[in-house]
Amino acid sequence: MNIHKIADHLNTLADNSDTGLVFDCQPISGEVDVLQISVIGREELPIFVSVTDDQILCITYLWGEDEVKPGSLAEMHTSMLEMNIPMPLSSFSKIGDKYVIFGALSMSSSFHDIEHELAVLSNNALEVIDDMGEYLV
């Protein structure tokens, strides 16, 4: 599995996805190949996919440290930890000063699994921002 195969599959999928979402893929070149996937209608929250030796990582950036209301950091962290298990397939993490939501898939995942993962990740991201809105500026 590599990002180009994923891009090809999602592009040929077009309107026929099982998830009802339409994906637009754009590879980003760099030391590690990254695929930027925009969900149509949700372009503000793109998903970044990278394939490593043993897993497929799908990451969506949520908000920056600077967007957290002063004084509510600890409470927000607790809420995020509590939400981590109930949230299907995705988990929270932090990259640099940005909070992210991510899902990791095995290299042997099918295209269908990947498509499902992307849809769930996108839905989770929207829901999380909505739910955590009280802690954000």
Place this chain on the structure above:
Amino acid sequence: MSIFKKIMTAVRGGATEVGESIVDANSTRIFEQEIRDAENHLTKAKRDLTGVMAQQMSASREVDRIKRDISEHEGFATQALEQGNEALALEVAEKIAALESELATNEQSLASFESNATRLKELVKKSERQITEYKRQLSMVKTTESVQKATSAITDNFSSSNSKLLNAKDSLERIKAKQQKFDDQLKAAEVLESEDSDNSLEAKLKAAGIGAQDNSANSVLDRLKAKQK
């Protein structure tokens, strides 16, 4: 230091210098070499184990054979005694004594092969566990590294395309607005469609002469004439 702590230290330190590799490539390569060495040792240990197990099986067969031989000769000796042939019985007894000493030697080597095999099996299991653990650690280091590189590629892409990450709440509002607009359009289309179907029903009724009819020129003329009166 545990691998978790190393990664955490590296990630926190690296956050100030974006794009800097968390673990230098050289130490990753050394680690990979160590894993390969351990795998070679494992392969060798497995080969040794196969050899020892083969020896163990052959020794076990030999022990069985000698035991059978002994009981057979014991039978011969008894028969010789029954015939009163003491000299022959003694000869057979000597043979049995020789076989018994051979048996003792073989049983000893069988025991030694068995303990060797057990030791090697434990070694193989331990090496396999260790290699799995090394690989897990390497995978963690590599994933962290890869995520850092991916992050820097994403950041570069954002700065080069002059776009930046929007405020999360703003993003959500915009997405919700788009969804609302889409829903409204869908609803409008539905309303339009139902109106269309109303119209078509009306047309059918009209064609059948049911319901309100178009004002024809004649009916207008009739009305005007009626007014004149």
